[in-house]
Amino acid sequence: IDIKALRAVTNGVTTIDPGYKNTASCESAITFLDGEEGILRYRGYAIEELAEKAGFLEVAYLLIFGELPNQSQLDKFHKDIKDESRVDEDLKKIVEAFPKSAHPMGVLASLTSALTAFNPSSVNVDSEEDMYKAIVKILGKFPVLVAWTLRKKQGLPLNYGNKNLGYVENILKMMFETPNEDYQQNDILVNALDKLLILHADHEQNCSTSTVRIVGSSHAGLFASLSSGISALWGPLHGGANQAVLEMLEAIKEDGGDTKKFMAKAKDKNDPFRLMGFGHRVYKNFDPRAKIIKVAADEVLGDLGVEDPVLDIAKGLASEALSDPYFVDRKLYPNVDFYSGIIYRGMGIPVEMFTVMFALGRLPGWIAQWREMRLKKEPIGRPRQIYTGETHRPFKSISER
Ligand code: ACO
Secondary structure (H helix, E strand, C coil), rough: CCCHHHHHHCCCCCCCCCCCCHHHCCCCCCEEEEECCCEECCCCCEEHHHHHHHHHHHHHHHHHHHCCHHHHHHHHHHHHHHHCCCCCCCHHHHHHCCCCCCHHHHHHHHHHHHHHHHHHHHHHCCHHHHHHHHHHHHHHHHHHHHHHHHHHHHHHCCCCCCCCCCCHHHHHHHCCCCCCCCCCCCCHHHHHHHHHHHHHHCCCCCHHHHHHHHHCCCCCHHHHHHHHHHHHHHHHCCCCHHHHHHHHHHHHHHHCHHHHHHHHHHCCCCCCCCCCCCCCCCCCCCHHHHHHHHHHHHHHHHHCCCCCHHHHHHHHHHHHHHCCCCHHHHHCECCHHHHHHHHHHHHCCCHHHHHHHHHHHHHHHHHHHHHHHHCCCCCCCCCCCCCCCCCCCCCCCHCCC
């Protein structure tokens, strides 16, 4: 699209589109999404195929650099990431300073932003080489920060990873190893997390990704831009939905399991309650990630031998919504986060960490979108507005008011 020509045609007319429901903010070659057909592709590859056949780090490489890596490219990428996985010891003091009750998303956003102070060279990234260095740095250090947010909550000593392990294996070890027991790797957990991270890895111009791009467009550093993205993801209408879903399912269970009662609450326009995990700004027939994750939830819980009554409540809600005119008319279907929390809980991950796990998965997508924006030398993001306030008023001194 010739943006300059388009601007000339519109002759400086300002459009208004709250929530950007119909406005594209950029051109992008990373993720294709067809909301009517329920299609999601990363760089042209179907999400179903990637979730089944690829590993998370391969998908990260694909999203960021545009092609699936061959083995030596993947090995080099992984080695570069591992070489950058050390986090400055002083950052531990910041972690210690948080109250134990702090929400892990707030801790993670703060630590990610603080990384800039310890890695100032990551800010001015004018060449692709500088960008690469900043990218492997954050991919190396972010899992450590994720593990530390959990360990802080659980009162466990802050640790580092093991360079001999795979990327996802290492994350789980950092999260779950304890000083008194030998850590045993569980392949079911590794495979489940790998799949969940791939499903969350990118989703074009959603709220947090747009935030990363707009902050990055001012040439703030990568880590600062990512920290803003983490804050955007925290909200319950976005990534925070996975925590909210589980809390809702628990509340339904505690209340006696009457799903119809909660369906009625969600439909009542005088009640602010929404069925968390339902609806999506773009998917209007089904969320392809939800389809994959529903099957994965059954498999993972089955493999782990976990029987979770909230899975039955979730399935009940989903099938009732399918035949309820309110949900059908508004095209409200379960989204990716309707089932992800159930799997995370089965894996032993505390509810407050669910959105952190989402951030871990979304990291490559945010990086890819930031890199694309910087390489294309996009201008600073600066929306206009329609002013609705007072017209010109004469000033009154304080004694006259
Ligand atoms: N429960 C009940 N009603 C809903 C729900 C819901 N979960 N979602 C939307 N609606 C209704 C709205 O009340 C509105 O009804 P109306 O036309 O009678 O006024 C209609 O459906 C359209 O809803 P909007 O809020 O205008 O749709 P929008 O595209 O702005 O919002 C969103 C999408 C934020 C995802 C919304 O569906 C929602 O709040 N869902 C619950 C939270 C959630 O699951 N978020 C995760 C999204 S996926 C992700 O971020 C990974």
